[in-house]
Amino acid sequence: MPILVLAEHDNARLKPATLNAVAAACLLGSDVHVLVAGQGARAVADAASKIAGVAKVLLADAAALEHQLPETLAPLVADTAKGGYSHVVAPATSAGKNLLPRVAALLDVAQISDILSVESADTFTRPIYAGNVIATVQSADPIKVVTVRTTAFEAAPAEGGSAPLETLAASASNGKSTFISQELTKSERPELTQAKIVVSGGRGMQSGENFKLLEALADTLGAAVGASRAAVDAGFVPNDYQVGQTGKIVAPELYIAVGISGAIQHLAGMKDSKVIVAINKDEEAPIFQVADYGLVADLFKAVPELTGQL
């Protein structure tokens, strides 16, 4: 039976997380279909058809789908899945985590969340207890509804495929929710979950103003800026900077943690980074237990010096 992957996109561009979801789906079987639901999203469907390993692209293009409200999208995905799919797969991003539980409920199956590996078509590993335990879970449900931890799967190549495109009947809004407005962060820096280098600040930064030190370092390195929850809760930086169990999961080539103690909930979001650098004035800070390079120093001295040297 084919596997249905939900494309994440903004009607213009396919988001890279989709490629990680496709990679996971390819481990489940060879008949991988990608569903692009949106409005004016033909360019996204064309991009999806080029992904290596994709056998078919389904395009649902309708005004009601413009903002991909999960209340409207979930019945479409569930109905499509009932048409003979073994799995529904989406990245475990904010969008995927918003949509897939609704799909699972409509299909009356259990969602399998945030998988780290595919052991077989019905068996997966996933983190529990903030990543301290890896559970192996087996599902007997007829349709497996799975979200994928994107950092655990190497992205499928964006080029190389030429999957045919099929159009799905347009769906109407079910009127349960209405789009009012959105405020999108505008940044020249790379997106946190896609960046090769992340510079994160914690409570030790003391203020939002002081994050300018990290921004200067990040811009020198071409890095994204992240934060601990304490820094977000203190209002230093917006919510979408948060790395950790209840924030974003990142696994860049280089993660620089500045003024972050290394609480388990923060580690859950970054400990798979290839190289971890920590700057903290407390040599006992737990972050040093996961750091490849640790600098016991006052960040207000060390960060400008580092930026200057770079």
Ligand SMILES: Cc1cc2nc3c(=O)[nH]c(=O)nc-3n(C[C@H](O)[C@H](O)[C@H](O)COP(=O)(O)OP(=O)(O)OC[C@H]3O[C@@H](n4cnc5c(N)ncnc54)[C@H](O)[C@@H]3O)c2cc1C
């Ligand atoms: C259910 C739950 C979910 C959570 N989810 C998350 C999450 O997703 N992400 C997350 O980050 N946290 C999360 N937390 C919170 C987490 O437990 C910690 O409270 C938080 O990570 C601490 O942030 P911090 O390291 O910035 O602050 P602190 O623990 O206060 O550490 C600040 C560090 O800065 C250092 N410092 C201070 N001044 C300087 C200086 N001048 N130079 C150098 N170093 C300095 C200090 O030595 C200290 O180590 C969660 C907690 C719970 C209960």
